[in-house]
Amino acid sequence: MTQNIDTKFRREADRGSHDYELACEVLDAGKVCHVGFTMDGQPYVIPMAYARLDGQILLHGSVASRVMKTLASGVPCCVTVTHFDGLVYARSTFNSSMNYRSTMVFGSAREITDPDEKRASIQSLVDHLMPGRRADLRKSTPQELSATTLVSLPIETFSTKCRTGPPSDKKTDLDAQVWAGVVPLELVKGEPIDAPDILPGVERPEYL
Amino acid sequence: MTQNIDTKFRREADRGSHDYELACEVLDAGKVCHVGFTMDGQPYVIPMAYARLDGQILLHGSVASRVMKTLASGVPCCVTVTHFDGLVYARSTFNSSMNYRSTMVFGSAREITDPDEKRASIQSLVDHLMPGRRADLRKSTPQELSATTLVSLPIETFSTKCRTGPPSDKKTDLDAQVWAGVVPLELVKGEPIDAPDILPGVERPEYL
Numbered sequence: 476m477t478q479n480i481d482t483k484f485r486r487e488a489d490r491g492s493h494d495y496e497l498a499c500e501v502l503d504a505g506k507v508c509h510v511g512f513t514m515d516g517q518p519y520v521i522p523m524a525y526a527r528l529d530g531q532i533l534l535h536g537s538v539a540s541r542v543m544k545t546l547a548s549g550v551p552c553c554v555t556v557t558h559f560d561g562l563v564y565a566r567s568t569f570n571s572s573m574n575y576r577s578t579m580v581f582g583s584a585r586e587i588t589d590p591d592e593k594r595a596s597i598q599s600l601v602d603h604l605m606p607g608r609r610a611d612l613r614k615s616t617p618q619e620l621s622a623t624t625l626v627s628l629p630i631e632t633f634s635t636k637c638r639t640g641p642p643s644d645k646k647t648d649l650d651a652q653v654w655a656g657v658v659p660l661e662l663v664k665g666e667p668i669d670a671p672d673i674l675p676g677v678e679r680p681e682y683l
Numbered sequence: 684m685t686q687n688i689d690t691k692f693r694r695e696a697d698r699g700s701h702d703y704e705l706a707c708e709v710l711d712a713g714k715v716c717h718v719g720f721t722m723d724g725q726p727y728v729i730p731m732a733y734a735r736l737d738g739q740i741l742l743h744g745s746v747a748s749r750v751m752k753t754l755a756s757g758v759p760c761c762v763t764v765t766h767f768d769g770l771v772y773a774r775s776t777f778n779s780s781m782n783y784r785s786t787m788v789f790g791s792a793r794e795i796t797d798p799d800e801k802r803a804s805i806q807s808l809v810d811h812l813m814p815g816r817r818a819d820l821r822k823s824t825p826q827e828l829s830a831t832t833l834v835s836l837p838i839e840t841f842s843t844k845c846r847t848g849p850p851s852d853k854k855t856d857l858d859a860q861v862w863a864g865v866v867p868l869e870l871v872k873g874e875p876i877d878a879p880d881i882l883p884g885v886e887r888p889e890y891l
Contacts, residue, residue, distance in 0.1 A: 506770075513726050518759060520761045555717060555730065557730040564816065567821060568823050569827040613774075615777060641878045654885050654886065654891075655877075656881065660873070661873060663868070664866055667865065668867065683866055
């Protein structure tokens with residue numbers, strides 16, 4: 476299947492890359508991906524938490540979830556991770572743009588059924604999504620494990636597109652008396668909010 | 684077509700909504716969506732800038748872009764907008780979660796070919812993506828307009844899922860001596876970066 480997927484760059488080829496290290500960098504910098512698949516001819520795009528573990532993307536969800544059942548069945552899917560890095564204010568509407576990094580991974584997921592692999596994959600997810608947290612949490616129960624579906628998508632067919640840097644204006648626009656530049660954007664952590672039923676004496680951990 | 688799209692909520696139905704106002708709120712709070720469609724049996728998920736104009740989502744791109752050609756041809760697509768609002772630290776791995784707002788819009792886009800509608804749609808895009816900017820920019824040239832494809836997706840079949848608030852732990856986990864709560868996340872603007880070739884005397888506009 477994968478050899479038929481068209482990941483050729485036609486437009487703005489300078490922004491595109493099939494480099495594996497770059498793809499891993501983009502994937503490792505995010506926590507939420509968008510998963511695309513088709514059901515009965517209709518495309519769906521679902522936001523999901525993910526982690527990269529070596530050459531695979533791990534996704535999880537409830538065993539009852541229709542999305543997880545569909546992914547676990549091995550249908551073709553596309554997992555996209557995007558970082559929206561900034562607004563690019565050019566001197567024209569046409570050259571106005573965005574800075575971003577985005578990696579798409581194409582393929583078919585397999586369900587992780589081996590209990591040891593499943594437990595290790597959940598640990599990878601927690602370690603990626605909430606670094607430092609795992610040591611503070613009790614072990615998952617067998618009931619919790621069997622209520623969770625995990626799937627793995629190999630990072631084999633993928634492509635990355637990035638735009639960075641200042642606006643690229645037409646020469647004829649450069650004498651316009653208008654500001655041009657970039658407004659950077661970043662997903663920033665706010666002040667942690669304690670749960671209302673937190674036990675007295677429990678302090679906020681370092682890893683927050 | 685649309686009546687066959689399954690937007691029923693099976694899991695965590697309390698998080699789901701078909702409310703139009705809520706969908707508009709989620710859409711209006713973002714600038715980048717993920718567009719899903721299928722080509723030769725392979726799903727693609729592409730990040731794109733967008734704007735909502737009344738009951739439609741506007742997307743744009745180069746006339747040469749394969750993605751725009753595919754969307755303009757009216758294939759079934761799914762546009763998803765997601766705000767990743769926070770990490771939810773529960774007392775167990777199983778109940779750890781994320782706060783988010785996400786709206787999916789399903790349907791088929793139509794190409795905007797009428798010149799007046801096309802110009803107005805580009806204005807809507809600029810006004811949404813870079814509020815206040817339009818007055819500072821020269822008018823788009825006929826060449827620029829004809830180099831741009833615009834499509835409109837009606838907001839008719841859609842669904843929104845949100846999670847907000849503190850973790851929901853099992854009663855039996857509430858006596859764990861571990862911090863629980865939410866780490867909020869927000870996409871924040873940084874200090875603007877002037878283009879290197881900015882004209883002397885041009886100041887940063889208010890709308891940044």
